[in-house]
Amino acid sequence: MELTGAQILMRAFKEEGVDTIFGYPGGAVLDFYDELSRTDFKHILVRHEQGAVHAADGYARASGKVGVCLVTSGPGATNTVTGIASANMDSIPLVVVTGQVPSALIGNDAFQEVDIVGITRPCTKHNYLVKNIKDLARIVKEAFYIARSGRPGPVLIDIPKDVANSKAIYDAPDTISLRSYNPTYEPNLRQLQKVIELIKNSRKPIIFAGGGIILSRASDALIEFSHRTKIPVTASLMGLGAFPGTDPLWLGMPGMHGTFRANMSIGEADLMIAAGVRFDDRVTGKVQEFAKHAEIVHIDIDPTSIHKNIPVAVPVVGDCKITLTHLNNLIHKVKLGDLDEIRKPWLEKIRKWKETTPLKYIQNGLIKPQFVVEKIYELTKGEAIITTEVGQNQMWAAQYYHFDKPNHFISSGGLGCMGFGLPAAIGAQVACPTKTVIDIAGDGSIQMNSQEFATAVQFNLPVKIAILNNGFLGMVRQWQELFYKKNYSWTNMNFAPDFVKLAEAYGAVGLRATQSSEVEPVIREALSIPRPVIMDFRVEQEENVYPMVPSGAAITNMILV
Amino acid sequence: MTEKKHIFSILVDNQPGVLSRIAGLFSGRGYNIESLCVAETIDPAISRITMVTMGDTQIIEQIKKQLFKLINVIKVYDLTDERSIQRELILIKVSAKANHRAEILRIVDIFRAKVVDVGSDHYTIEVTGTEDKIDAIITLLKPMGIKNITRSGRIALLREPKQ
Numbered sequence: 001m002e003l004t005g006a007q008i009l010m011r012a013f014k015e016e017g018v019d020t021i022f023g024y025p026g027g028a029v030l031d032f033y034d035e036l037s038r039t040d041f042k043h044i045l046v047r048h049e050q051g052a053v054h055a056a057d058g059y060a061r062a063s064g065k066v067g068v069c070l071v072t073s074g075p076g077a078t079n080t081v082t083g084i085a086s087a088n089m090d091s092i093p094l095v096v097v098t099g100q101v102p103s104a105l106i107g108n109d110a111f112q113e114v115d116i117v118g119i120t121r122p123c124t125k126h127n128y129l130v131k132n133i134k135d136l137a138r139i140v141k142e143a144f145y146i147a148r149s150g151r152p153g154p155v156l157i158d159i160p161k162d163v164a165n166s167k168a169i170y171d172a173p174d175t176i177s178l179r180s181y182n183p184t185y186e187p188n189l190r191q192l193q194k195v196i197e198l199i200k201n202s203r204k205p206i207i208f209a210g211g212g213i214i215l216s217r218a219s220d221a222l223i224e225f226s227h228r229t230k231i232p233v234t235a236s237l238m239g240l241g242a243f244p245g246t247d248p249l250w251l252g253m254p255g256m257h258g259t260f261r262a263n264m265s266i267g268e269a270d271l272m273i274a275a276g277v278r279f280d281d282r283v284t285g286k287v288q289e290f291a292k293h294a295e296i297v298h299i300d301i302d303p304t305s306i307h308k309n310i311p312v313a314v315p316v317v318g319d320c321k322i323t324l325t326h327l328n329n330l331i332h333k334v335k336l337g338d339l340d341e342i343r344k345p346w347l348e349k350i351r352k353w354k355e356t357t358p359l360k361y362i363q364n365g366l367i368k369p370q371f372v373v374e375k376i377y378e379l380t381k382g383e384a385i386i387t388t389e390v391g392q393n394q395m396w397a398a399q400y401y402h403f404d405k406p407n408h409f410i411s412s413g414g415l416g417c418m419g420f421g422l423p424a425a426i427g428a429q430v431a432c433p434t435k436t437v438i439d440i441a442g443d444g445s446i447q448m449n450s451q452e453f454a455t456a457v458q459f460n461l462p463v464k465i466a467i468l469n470n471g472f473l474g475m476v477r478q479w480q481e482l483f484y485k486k487n488y489s490w491t492n493m494n495f496a497p498d499f500v501k502l503a504e505a506y507g508a509v510g511l512r513a514t515q516s517s518e519v520e521p522v523i524r525e526a527l528s529i530p531r532p533v534i535m536d537f538r539v540e541q542e543e544n545v546y547p548m549v550p551s552g553a554a555i556t557n558m559i560l561v
Numbered sequence: 562m563t564e565k566k567h568i569f570s571i572l573v574d575n576q577p578g579v580l581s582r583i584a585g586l587f588s589g590r591g592y593n594i595e596s597l598c599v600a601e602t603i604d605p606a607i608s609r610i611t612m613v614t615m616g617d618t619q620i621i622e623q624i625k626k627q628l629f630k631l632i633n634v635i636k637v638y639d640l641t642d643e644r645s646i647q648r649e650l651i652l653i654k655v656s657a658k659a660n661h662r663a664e665i666l667r668i669v670d671i672f673r674a675k676v677v678d679v680g681s682d683h684y685t686i687e688v689t690g691t692e693d694k695i696d697a698i699i700t701l702l703k704p705m706g707i708k709n710i711t712r713s714g715r716i717a718l719l720r721e722p723k724q
Contacts, residue, residue, distance in 0.1 A: 117578065118581070129578075302630070304623065
């Protein structure tokens with residue numbers, strides 16, 4: 001039986017196990033929306049297409065599934081670009097379907113025409129323009145396969161209107177096999193033998209885990225590996241939750257705003273086993289000084305990540321989970337000696353670093369943003385899904401909420417995209433309806449996508465937004481304070497809406513805390529309300545995130561409180 | 562680290578937009594393309610891109626891996642240190658005054674080049690060869706007055722191993 005392009009797309013979604021679509025209708029996708037109304041997909045109507053992509057991103061990270069977006073041509077398509085770029089940097093599997101003007105008009109500067117395939121070529125894992133309806137079913141299947149396999153990422157499919165409303169037989173292959181795309185999942189076992197030898201001889205080993213652990217669901221394997229070898233673990237922003245934040249072997253996050261003990265451990269380590277990381281400059285600081293005493297083992301599914309920023313001694317191309325499972329099996333068979341005794345001096349040294357120089361802030365009667373995050377951690381028992389915006393709010397969330405489980409910290413790591421947290425929280429709440437989902441936000445970044453509050457209210461998604469309201473673009477102000485002689489050029493947001501009234505205007509609940517004593521009651525009340533809530537915390541205006549490593553310095557060179 | 566010229570032979574899906582993906586990869590990551598040559602192979606579904614680029618070892622390794630990461634790229638060969646045949650085609654329009662004509666023809670003969678077009682005051686010469694050979698003939702013809710040049714960029718194929 002012949003189906004329309006719109007019917008083919010819906011059937012292809014069904015076959016890929018899609019249950020939720022984040023989208024926004026428009027002229028070029030009228031046929032899809034018409035068909036959508038006859039399906040049982042959950043559709044979340046966002047208020048801006050950027051919100052659709054961030055929501056799909058949050059959904060993908062919380063659920064481990066592929067996030068799906070449907071938007072129209074032209075501005076609908078260009079509005080997705082920031083979201084796609086963010087997902088691409090963080091390797092999040094998305095399929096973004098954009099409408100396109102009819103094939104005959106492509107290239108004519110038609111109304112709402114834009115070359116979105118050209119625009120998104122450098123910020124997608126792959127993209128397609130569907131020129132023939134006969135290819136549609138196969139392309140959608142390929143898109144999902146590419147998005148979720150290997151190093152995941154966003155895939156965009158641009159579908160002209162005539163493809164959506166013409167007819168063809170549904171024709172998709174049973175399995176996808178691409179001669180030009182075969183990710184390497186199985187590591188080279190000889191390389192792993194070298195890793196075991198290095199572990200045997202190491203006196204100061206550390207593990208550096210990243211987002212790859214979460215994407216490959218390798219947390220359990222990582223925990224087993226660390227516990228068996230008694231090697232302490234640090235994790236990048238993207239890797240938070242990959243290893244329990246309450247484990248005695250946990251070092252905290254490394255890098256620009258990393259913990260003292262994580263950065264010092266990296267500086268002194270003689271072996272670093274890095275898995276699912278890409279050695280971002282915010283982690284490494286000055287590359288020549290990074291882990292300069294360590295032999296580095298780098299496990300990653302993407303060969304381009306290896307040797308890109310940091311030269312490594314033992315490259316291992318493979319899936320993190322499969323590789324760590326192999327390593328765990330190998331460790332079983334070797335004698336590592338009395339690890340308690342062998343590791344004692346190293347772990348003792350780390351314990352002292354933690355004791356002398358913990359993460360800290362100074363209470364002075366004003367609301368400290370760190371205190372707010374600590375209270376949120378305490379009152380949610382560390383079990384909430386936390387999304388963040390970007391800047392100081394993001395760093396305090398990363399430092400003071402101790403993530404014990406993967407898929408609970410959702411943040412725009414690579415692109416550093418303000419306006420991410422609220423739509424991502426919406427997506428995470430859709431994926432996990434019974435979980436507490438909290439967006440830790442700043443007063444600047446929340447205003448970048450605050451329109452999505454309407455989405456949360458419309459779909460009864462009880463997300464909580466904790467605004468650490470300091471009246472500044474705080475992180476930029478911090479840099480101006482430290483490196484630009486306090487010249488606060490345009491970082492002082494003199495005007496912001498009344499966030500309590502804003503919540504009320506949307507038909508939600510707004511709460512405010514202006515003193516430390518009000519913080520806990522406000523959080524308690526917000527958590528007890530089964531509706532969206534904005535919490536406006538009037539925090540100290542010029543609080544800084546510490547420790548801080550100046551840009552380009554060695555990460556052991558930290559500015560402390 | 563020292564920079565070195567590398568010649569890549571890249572097999573790709575013969576589809577619209579693939580060249581743009583490769584060109585975009587180079588511009589987006591700040592790599593250089595010195596020359597580029599694209600055409601269908603014996604299999605019409607596959608095109609071969611021959612590309613000359615510059616970089617130190619680390620950059621070249623990244624280029625190779627980044628190219629291979631593109632979904633439409635099937636294979637990437639670095640022919641730089643391999644036994645390969647490399648050729649370039651060039652058309653040179655050189656001014657041919659009466660007193661130079663004989664000399665130009667002698668040069669054409671020595672280089673086993675061909676005169677493919679003759680005018681009252683010019684010759685158009687076709688030369689195929691390695692980069693060295695082409696550079697040499699250009700040097701020799703320059704004093705006569707070169708009006709125009711078009712070069713194909715290098716193409717290359719791996720030699721079969723000797724039996």
